Amino acid sequence: MQVYFTIPKHFFAWVIFLLFLFHLSACYQRSHSMDDDEIFPSLINDSAKAQSSIRPVLIDSHILPDLVNAELLITIDVAGLPTANLHLTFNTNIVLLDASFIQLFVRIQNPLTREYEHHRLAIKELTAQTNQLILSLAGGLSDGSHLFIGEGAMLIDGKRNQASNLTLFPDVDPGIASFNFRSFIPTDINLFSKINYPAGKLVAKPTKLKSEQDILADLDLFLSKKVTLGLIDKSQKNAALEKFSAPVSKRIIASGQLRAALLSLLGTVSEHAITAILDGENQTGQPYGKMGFVSGLTTHIVAKGKLQAGQLAIVFNDQFSTEPFPVLSAWIAHEVFHQDLYLGQHEEVLASVADVVTYMQQILVAPSISQYNSDLVRRNNTRMLALLNSGTPGITTLGVKSAQLTDMSVNVLPKSLLKQNSFEDYIRNIYSYSPLTATVGNASLNSFLLKLMKVPSYTHFDFTQATINSIDHRMHVFSTEDLLQIITLLKLQINALPA
DSSP states (O other): OEEEEOOOHHHHHHHHHHHHTTSSSSTTSSSSSOOOTOHHHHHHOOOOOEEEEEEEEEEOOOOOTHHHEEEEEEEEESSSSSEEEEEESSSSSSOOOOOOGEEEEEEEEEETOOOEEEEEEEEEEEEEEEEEEEESSSSSTTTEEEEEEOSSSSSETTTEOOOOOEEEEEEEOOHGGGGGGEEEESGGGGGGGGTTTTTTTTOOOOOOOOOOOHHHHHHHHHHHHHEEEEEEEOOHHHHHHHHOOHHHHHHOOHHHHHHHHHHHHTTSSHHHHHHHHHSOOOOTOOOOOEEESSSOOOOOOOOOEEETTEEEEEEEEEGGTTSSSHHHHHHHHHHTTTOOOOOOOOHHHHHHOOOOHHHHHHHHHGGGGGGGGSSHHHHHHHHHHHHHBOTTTTOOHHHHHHHHTTTOOOOTTSSOOOOOOOOOHHHHHHHTOOOSSOOOOHHHHHHHHHHTTTOOTTTTOBHHHHHHHHHTTOOOOOHHHHHHHHHHHEEEETTTOOO
């Protein structure tokens, strides 16, 4: 029989799970939408209250007639930590005899094979209360998950139960469930930075600088792909190509590679950088004085933002001058956040989220870039791996906090020398020399977060811990299919699944 129990769906559950359910509708700029009234200020101002919601679960079973209904209860405490409990209600009293006879197998999609598989999900606690069996889960469910109740696991109306294999349908795509089993583990360390994976092969020698004409042709091709994907329109592409050759653009950015990098941000969450740099939409109110490559920077520095005599500038390490421009664009997205003399770790964390998310969007347009054996590509891939392995499971697919908040042994860079259990910790370790202070936000930060979290235009952000915390529940620019494509590009394996 099919058992379906309809109950009111609470507001918070709708926002989180509707984002999941419509993941196939479009690519990243078209994938997840949210109306202006679907806003949770508590997640922005860090004064979150405990929230809970109940989700009905459809069960396909003919062998457990005493089961009345099933519900998935999602609770988020004041610290933002979630719990997921599966409640099974029977039409008679039950007594739990042996919890070890009850196992849950979640249906997931293997990113390497794209095939659907079942993987055991830990049941943290199992209790029986009168006519209810309550399972506290270590992650979220998905459609096609199996709950196996072995013979003699419990008494139902005083009689030992027969073995049952229940198929569960909570109306959640199996692609989401893959994120229950982070960390994603590299199967090819040659795609990642030798700083973290020193056993990887040597980075290829820099290629020869391209001519201005060739760079323009590459930019035209790249933006044309965005037009095809529906991320920008043809008029936007043509305007960007005109800006590439405009004298004012060349005066600020002499390097064709960096000019293309900036203009390639069109259609990303970081596109505000274009007007910030060329048109003066920044803290100074005037265009940047310069963006270019310089010599003399230490090898670990990719780029630096500067403020001198009231004018902003960005300088790039010239060892990266031949890197693909979409790769460089991610670091423009990072550096454009730094628009004053005050810089703290919170600002670096948010700037790093911007560079990684932007890089992810760019490689979804041109996937082959992620396979380029250059120093900066491999650094970007490494930062991206740390983000993929962060975020609250069962609530969102991406975030900056630990994916397994109770397990400090989780490493966001598996098989590496570095041991950090979240993207935030990883970035704070890199910028440990910066003070733990909040700094004032700017238009570039606002524009980025409005696009990232789909919040209304009147929302204002600063570089604070509260802003960082809000991202874990609000990173809505990628569909599940987008993320699985990126995981496949990086040749990542789900933890505990055979390669």
